[in-house]
Amino acid sequence: MLKVKKDVVVIGGGPAGLAAAAEVYDNGVEDVIILERDFELGGILPQCIHNGFGLHYFKEELTGPEYSQRFENDVEERDIEVKLDTMVLDVTPDRKVYAMNQEEGFLEIEAGAVILAMGCRERTAGALGIPGTRPAGVLTAGTAQRFTNIEGYVPGEEVVILGSGDIGLIMARRMRLEGADVKAVCEILPYTGGLTRNVVQCLEDYDIPLLLNHTVTKIIGNDRLEAVEITEVDENMKPKPETSKIIKADTLLLSVGLIPENELSKKADVVLDDTTGGPFVNEGRETNIEGIFACGNVLHVHDLVDWVTQESQIAGNWAAKYVKGEYKRTGSKIKMKAGENVSYVIPHTIELDGSDRNRMPLYMRVSTPLMAVDINLYADGEKLYSFSEPFAKPGEMITVPLAQKTLDDLDDVKEIRVDIIEKEGQ
Amino acid sequence: MKETKTLTCVACPKGCEVTVEFEGNEILNIDGHACPQGQTYAEEEIVAPTRILPTTVRVKGGALPLCPVKTSKQIPLEIIHDAMEIIGQKEVEAPIEIGQVIVENILDTGADVVATRDLPRKIEV
Secondary structure (H helix, E strand, O other): OEEEEEEEEEEOOOHHHHHHHHHHHHOOOOOEEEEOOOOOOOOOHHHOOOEEEOOOOOOOOEEHHHHHHHHHHHHHHOOOEEEOOOEEEEEOOOOEEEEEEOOOEEEEEEEEEEEEOOOEEEOOHHHOOOOEOOOEOEEEHHHHHHHHHHHOOOOOOEEEEEOOOHHHHHHHHHHHHOOOEEEEEEEOOOOOOOOHHHHHHHHHHHOOOEEEOEEEEEEEEOOEEEEEEEEEEOOOOOEOHHHOEEEEOOEEEEOOOEEEOOHHHHHOOOOEOOOOOOEOOEOOOEOOOOOEEEOHHHOOOOOOHHHHHHHHHHHHHHHHHHHHOOOOEEEEEEEEEEOOOEEEEEOOEEEEOOOOOOEOOEEEEEOOOEEEEEEEEEEOOEEEEEEEEEEEOOOOOEEEOOEHHHHHOOOOOOEEEEEEEEOOOO | OOEEEEEEOOOOOOOOEEEEEEEOOEEEEEEOOOOHHHHHHHHHHHHOOEEOOEEEEEEEOEOOOEEEEEEOOOEEHHHHHHHHHHHHOOEEEOOEOOOOEEEOOHHHOOOOEEEOOOEOEOOOO
């Protein structure tokens, strides 16, 4: 068995891993390695061929492959070591990473710090338990995206999409452009799970109906999907049988949620948050296990890669500090609390000595769509900071920049609560 | 006849709700946008909507059978299907470099179709 030592091991070569590794390097820790199971870097971005990436980070609109290539170039320019076709099998709490590939066999890497950047995967048909048969033609939107954009097979001609997450919306347009008849996008909730711009430019542009409060209640077909039964649901999400109708379709795409891929994290005894599906972290993105950091979709599912990049740079910066012995805790721990209408706030705690910290963004989501909101932060019940947004939707993560000076006088504070409430009169 | 339409701006992920008052092709008032892009978007959306077209082109001898491409600038929404037809007939020899022009001045729009990644040749083993 090949045994090596590395200052920082980054698990995953998608947008999170690429940005984290470059940031580690730029903070003076050059002995950093990326382990990637695919044959190339980029994670999911190479199959996200649509535009809309990079508006925040680069202030220009790029496609997924273009966004990815900029960070791949960063890694290449720094001569950061990358192992492709390499599967990580285990991570221990004392930061030993076990991996294997065809050329070197089994590897043990002793890491000064580990950055978990494994991303997420899609919720599949099995998790939904839709009644009916189990024919071919029922697949996740991301799988269809890979077939269509990377491998060159369009997976069907008559398509129904269940779930209005961004990948579902993007694939509705993509399948339509490739000549398929996209009959409907069904969303069980009364609002879409994706970005509004994707509803406009993917559905409205092509007259694809978005059926809110609708779900698929039956899958019909033997070898291949022949039709689906769709049914309207009531306010308790119970199907109303009298509204059922059959739609002929050979393909059902599922865009019903993403799950952070934390099998390795669990092996390292990293504790996960039930709400996000990812680890509990402090503002440096360190998990409960010392020296193990997490960033990107393995931590919480983002809707924009720009914030994945930003978050991964935060993780990379602190992981480098950890390795250099410049990582200090303040000794007090402020807990972030998701208050009214807030489903979660990242980070979970603030506990690091941030003398050179400039701005620390808080990432959060609302639990329900709201118009004209005030985002209010309270330190142990006392108002700390407030700002407004024209609207807030569960599908769109909110980034709250927090200035250093806001955090300076919080030594004795135990808890910061975030409430997001509609302004009066709404 | 004076009409009012509320649009969701797609210029960026912020998704401003922009209200446009117009009569035929004449814009009377635009409200609700947070930046100048919103103004341009709303004007174009009423007169002639345009979009970037991202798709793929077939590749010969590449590490992958397809290369992602996009139009270098927005093209009219109404000719997107015609553009797909033209790009669908193309096959490009690998290696391909990011930014490489795949179709020049597609449908006289002034937009080129360009590759959005590097794609090396397939390595024979």
